[in-house]
Amino acid sequence: MRFTLEYTDGNARACILETGRGVVRTPSFMPVGTIGTVKAMSPDELKEIGAEIILCNTYHLFLRPGHEIVRSLGGIHAFMNWDRPVLTDSGGFQIYSLSALRKIGDDGVHFKSHLDGSMHFLGPREAMAIQQALGSDIAMVLDDCTPYPVSYEHASGSLSRTILWAEQCRELQTEGQALFGIVQGSLFEDLRGKSAEELIKIGFDGYAAGGLSVGEPKEDMHRMISFTAPLLPPEKPRYLMGIGDLGDVLQAVEAGFDMFDCVMPTRNARNGTLFTSQGRISIKREEFRADRSPLDPECECYTCRNFSRGYLRHLFLSKEILSMRLNTIHNLSFYLQFFRNMRESIEKGAFVDFKSRWNPIFQ
């Protein structure tokens, strides 16, 4: 994997991430393909709207269909017919957020499947073995996510474990798969600092910030984003995990983050909330009943080129599958176009203008 910094504008960066499966231009948004499909989308449609990389969830694929099944079906790329880069998370966050019962020790986590209640174990060794079986282009270290709020003692103990696991994952890294470390430390700046320092000592292909957007106030989140970015080596990609609210993204890009993932555009699409150049709209609103205009006249996606707001409203109220499809195509197109425009603004040294144009709309 090669990472090249092309432009900077303040702390905002436009970079190129080159992998064996293609190039990722940053700032980059990764659509979330939880169990091996970005919900409602085909891989061809993802390419058409310009997705350069997607994220898949190790936790979900481990439970169903199982990483060995994915391996025997040719690995994640052949499995889902996606030949561009895939980043897999390590499963740590999903265990934290989805499993009702979990017992964490220094060797890993015993947890209960949210699907059938069966018990499983995930440690650094397992997390790496699973991601290697999936064959993702970028793997993440297993981390111990802390809830919010959390005491300093808890956060500190958890961080020691995260660092220990990061070391173990790094030792198990194999040729051809990049590995990113994850900075934890809750809202404690000294812990975040220590976390970054230890990870840099170990040495990774990229560095992520985790454990944010877990319930803390926005200003705390923004403070930690701005605090953490400069701790991470500028010559490596910086990935802000699970954050995709566009207001937060603007803040994080300004701080120097490069990569993002979030279910927001896809989940909101299925719930009828659509992102437009005028802000968010709810497609079910009565006023769209006989509206012949496109969802967003400034958007050039398949949905906006071919269908009216009136039709989209009708499909949504009728709970049609095509509603979820067309809404998802639009929201992801909007996001990817937003990221491309944001990159262009960095190239031109106009990120401040870009941010001040969009911040009031999506804050």
Next chain:
Amino acid sequence: MRFTLEYTDGNARACILETGRGVVRTPSFMPVGTIGTVKAMSPDELKEIGAEIILCNTYHLFLRPGHEIVRSLGGIHAFMNWDRPVLTDSGGFQIYSLSALRKIGDDGVHFKSHLDGSMHFLGPREAMAIQQALGSDIAMVLDDCTPYPVSYEHASGSLSRTILWAEQCRELQTEGQALFGIVQGSLFEDLRGKSAEELIKIGFDGYAAGGLSVGEPKEDMHRMISFTAPLLPPEKPRYLMGIGDLGDVLQAVEAGFDMFDCVMPTRNARNGTLFTSQGRISIKREEFRADRSPLDPECECYTCRNFSRGYLRHLFLSKEILSMRLNTIHNLSFYLQFFRNMRESIEKGAFVDFKSRWNPIFQ
């Protein structure tokens, strides 16, 4: 609308139906686009798999979003972004099958919406006005469907009403929209005969057989199919309504029917039952778990070109939207290819061979 008989093979026919919106080669299968979308499909995908005409349901569109909304959004073609022919049924069958409460008189039917329980009225005048507002290429007369079993007296009374309504619909037909009559008469040959005779006297652009596949034994259905087809004018299209089981289709094409519609390929797709050159399969079967082969090696659809049985099984068990999409693409592709191959066999005078090859598989 122009209808040209190109080839015959026994009573089986290969014809061309020319409309202002494109050509339909028969025998033809019409995917069902109930409320203005063929479930799980985009209009582009329908074109890609070769759909030449689709059916939309007047009853559903009347209740939601309402035909006046469809009109104000440009008519059914602009509404759903489908520029090829559309046939609309009259709503009679859906009132019969979906509405819990209905009161039929000679002027029409009072019925209760299956959506919200509101009361509505549909007579020949309303059925024509709605279909004209939708702007379909082919409209159907309003008919009074009889249940199975039904007494001769009931069937006979119902038929008189159907004939009366057919006359009234014919008087209301407008330029640019074809209108088909519907033969009723349950399983009574003399009533079917009288029905056909009266409709021919009125004179329609095409003739359909209705009231079959409503619970009667297969052999009775097949007997009525074979009995009814030759009663209909050979120089006009013959449409067998709501029947799409491929064994029944073979029987009906042999008898001389040209047009078909059925939710079977789309509904079965969503339930995981897939049509292949080896017969029906259930994609959830354990044996497909790590199966890298395509669903049907003889099929060239998007699904079969790009995804394995193992992946399709995984998507189905995970209840993913992409499962319904890929399964529907496959089943409709299979149907449309089956119909194209059937037409080719008629062109070559080899329909008997075609039927004896496929009948054992889909009977």
